[in-house]
Amino acid sequence: MEVLKAVAARRRSHDDVILLCVGQPATPAPSPVLAAAEQALRSDVLGYTEAVGTLAFRTAIAGHYRDQYDLRVTPDEIVVTTGSSGGFLLALLAAFDPGDLVAITRPGYPAYRNDIVATGCRLLELDCGPATRYQPTVAMLEALDEKPAGLVIASPANPTGTIIGSDELGAISAWCADNGVLLISDEIYHGISVERSTPSAWGFNRDSVVVGSLSKYQSMTGWRVGWLLLPEALRRPVELLQGNLAICAPAISQAAGVAAFGPDARAELDGHVRRYAANRDILLARLPELGITSFAPPDGAFYAWCDIGHLTDDSQQWCADVLAATGVALTPGIDFDPIEGHRFMRLSFCGTGAEITEGINRLVAHLG
Known part of the structure; x- marks a missing residue:
């Protein structure tokens, strides 16, 4: 900034x-989204939605995971948030108590570091260099003196652009499950990759949290709409936090965002x-x-x-x-x-x- x-x-x-x-992309939202936004402006009240988001938008997100990842996700497993940033903060508040240790990669997105500290959690930075393609490994996690309560990963990552491969993501997911560590997977750059696939953490561990967004691939940064895929224990706490902190994600963005998942x-x-x-x-x-x-x-x-x-x-x-x-x-x-x-x-x-x-x-x- x-x-x-x-x-x-x-x-x-x-x-x-x-x-x-x-x-952020230099391009506007795709034309079907702009058309849907215009239609919503003319025909919808665009008041508050449910705290978890509209059923139509959550259904569209669930369809996206079916079509792109061959994953069965139900609308009830999704909470729509004010961008991925709002979703990440809700996940931190719902999942951790002050003093809990949360690990992130270094280099990594700075707001994650700041949010973790702001919520009273202790921060652990994993030094990830070129030897591991700037991503964490199970060996790195096994070597820790203290197991964290949570691990935040990003693939593709900001600022490096590197991707965690399927085998390594599966191994990290399994390690977190075996050690009682909540995995939070930032997947907001999915859709933007070259010659490498971008598997979702929910393909390996549904007790993890997946952070998604329309911001990057869909060129909708300023529309401020993202989502969380949540394990059952966190859905109600996140819903209540969302209702108090933001009420809901922007109604116009949810109405138009349904079109972002269409073929056009x-x-x-x-x-x-x-x-x-x-x-x-x-x-x-x-x-x-x-x-x-x-x-x-x-x-x-x-x-x-x-x-x-x-x-x-x-x-x-x-x-x-x-x-x-x-x-x-x-x-x-x-x-x-x-x-x-x-x-x-x-x-x-x-x-x-x-x-x-x-x-x-x-x-x-x-x-x-």
């Missing part, structure tokens, strides 16, 4: 900003994924021109987690200097990894191919 603030300042004085920092929307959205893949190829070919040869394999999402230790020991200042000199906005790694992030940056490739190319051209000229 600080980078976007600096971008706004840059735009007031220059008309040259290239956004390689944003964690998927055809449009798969076109975005092909563009992300082409942008990824551009980056992989050109990052060596910047001297960047060490980066996480971006199998999914739309990020490259790049080691820029040969360029700086202060990624925050370096990214600020690059924005001031070139108009190219990049995200410093320090928030994702407070230990090693000073020599990393996250580069987002969700824009157009022309933007990616121009951004790299400016960086090459700046560093040359």
Whole structure:
């Protein structure tokens, strides 16, 4: 968010900003969603919905898991939330008590770290580097001095874009089940991957929590609608928390979101994924021109987690200097990894191919 603030300042004085920092698609919601939203605006009251979400939207989500994962999920197992962020916070509040130990990966999404601390839980960061493709392993969990009450994983992950394979996800799920650890699986980037499948944790362990969202693949970040797949013991607590903290997710987003799972929307959205893949190829070919040869394999999402230790020991200042000199906005790694992030940056490739190319051209000229 600080980078976007600096971008706004840059735009007031220059008309040259290239956004390689944003964690959201550059495209609007698919046209069937926009049409459904218009219809809802004209014909629906759009008042409060049930705290758990409308039956129509939950049924559409359940159908999505049937069609895409061959999983039987019922609407009663789903709670619709105000984005995945709201859902994650509800899961933390429902599942854990102050003082419980909750593990996350490092590097990882910074809001998860902050939410865990804000709810009074103790934070355990698992140091996940290139040897494990920036993802946790059972061996890593077995080596812990204290078993956590919960484990948060993300696949594809932010900021690395790496995916946990089916065998490893199954092993992690089994370890959590055997050790009484609640697995919370962030799956909001599902649908955006290159040559690798993205299995769901519920394919292995239905006592886990799955976090989903329309934000990334469906290009609906600002619509603020996500969901949780919940084991039975957590459904009522999450429902009550939702009713008190948010009442319900936005009614317009739920009404329109049903169309996001239809074939016409998927055809449009798969076109975005092909563009992300082409942008990824551009980056992989050109990052060596910047001297960047060490980066996480971006199998999914739309990020490259790049080691820029040969360029700086202060990624925050370096990214600020690059924005001031070139108009190219990049995200410093320090928030994702407070230990090693000073020599990393996250580069987002969700824009157009022309933007990616121009951004790299400016960086090459700046560093040359």
